[in-house]
Amino acid sequence: MGPTSLVDFILQPPVFHPVLPYITTIFGGLTHRKMVLVQGVVHGEAERFQVDFQCGCSLMPRPDIAMHFNPRFRSQPYVICNTLQNGRWLEETKFPHLPLKKGEAFQLLFLFGEDQVQPFDANRTEYPVAHPMKLNYPKLAVPYSHSLPQGLAPKGTITVRGLVCPVPERFSLSLREDQSHVPLRLSACFRARALVWSSFPDEATDHAEKVAACFPFHPQRFFELLLVCEEGSFKLALNGIPLGQYDTPRLSWGRVTELWIEGDVTLYSVLS
Template identity: 90%
Template sequence: MGPTSPVDFILQPPVFHPVLPYITTIFGGLTHGKMVLVQGVVLAEAERFQVDFQCGCSVMPRPDIAIHFNPRFRSRPHVICNTLQNGRWLEETKFPHLPLKRGEAFQLLFLFGQDEVQPFDASRTEYPVAHPMQLNSSKLAVPYCHPLPRGLASRDTITVRGLVCPVPEGFSLSLREDPSHVPLRLSTCFRTRALMWSSFPDEALSHAEKVAACFPFHPQRFFELLLVCEEGSFKLALNGIPLGQYDTPWLSWDRITELWIEGDVTLYSVLS
């Protein structure tokens, strides 16, 4: 069966001598048949290292980790494989025989299947098959409504993780008091390459403000949006990078009842 989309042809260029900790976007996500090769040298005094395939790059809240591969070099060297979901580790898988050695070069290959991943090292030792959490969910179909039954308050956060569609026109996140009143909306337009806050304090007034000079979204790229409630404002970050704040002194946070997401995106998680 041939490739189903242009992203299947993409081979990301290798990265040489990256500074650790190293994080990068995997174009198109970890689709069936994709491989990731990691080469390096274990430090002579190493206690452990890890390779994480995670769903976003924020620090707080910590992103979900679909695959955690963790060699440990203590008195009984071994490898731990696990998954972090909603801030909690699931049941780990332990591989007791570790061919990787301190002070020696290594080569790791990760093969991604339909619903599992197989790690190998250069000696072709196969580690336990790991079953990453399923990122797609019919419960997150767009348009999507995320209820906020207790409203919002200062220091509350909303995290939205997803993938932009191949040929997007745009998408938006709206905070609603009820289906007929949307006091605040964050919207993207790929035709004009604009990311905008739009506020509607009442039916007679409206205001729009551009968020960033450079348009930060791209087709077929993953993203993580973080909205943080502050006193009279919202702070926004994309993929761990702050994009500033938008003042909303007129907004009654406790009256917000839902977050509405629509447009050309596939959602992987919405947390509040």
């Protein structure tokens, strides 16, 4: 079967001698049939190291980790594979025979299937199959409604994690009191390359304000949006980077009962 999209033809250039801990973006995400090669040398006094394929790069809150590969060099060396979702580790898979050795070079290959990850070392020693988080969860289909039964409160947060579609035009996040009353909307327009806050966008008294000078979203890139409620304002961060705040003096937080998301994104986590 041939490649399904242009991104399948793209080989991301290698990175040599990175400083640890090292974080980079995987262009296009971890699509079916993609491979990642990691080469290095285990320190002579090493106790453990890890390779994480994670959804975003923020520090607080910690991003979900779709695949955690963790060799541990103890009296009986072994490898742990696991997934971190919504701040909690799932059931781990343990591989008791570790061919990697202290003080020696290694080469690890991660092969990504439709619903599993298969790691190998240079000698084609097979590690446990891992089943990372999957996108396209039916309950997160877009357009998506997330209930806020208690409304919003100062210091409250909303975290939205997802993947931008290959040929996006726009997407938006709306805080709604009901379907006809939208006091706040965050809109991303890819043609205009603009991210905009709008207060009461469907009314004659609407007010719009551009969020950032540089447009922060890209096709086929994962993102993690964090909205923090402050007294009379919202603070916004993308992938752990603050994007400033937007004043909302007319917003009655207790009356906001729904987060509505629509447009050209695939969601995998919405938390409040």
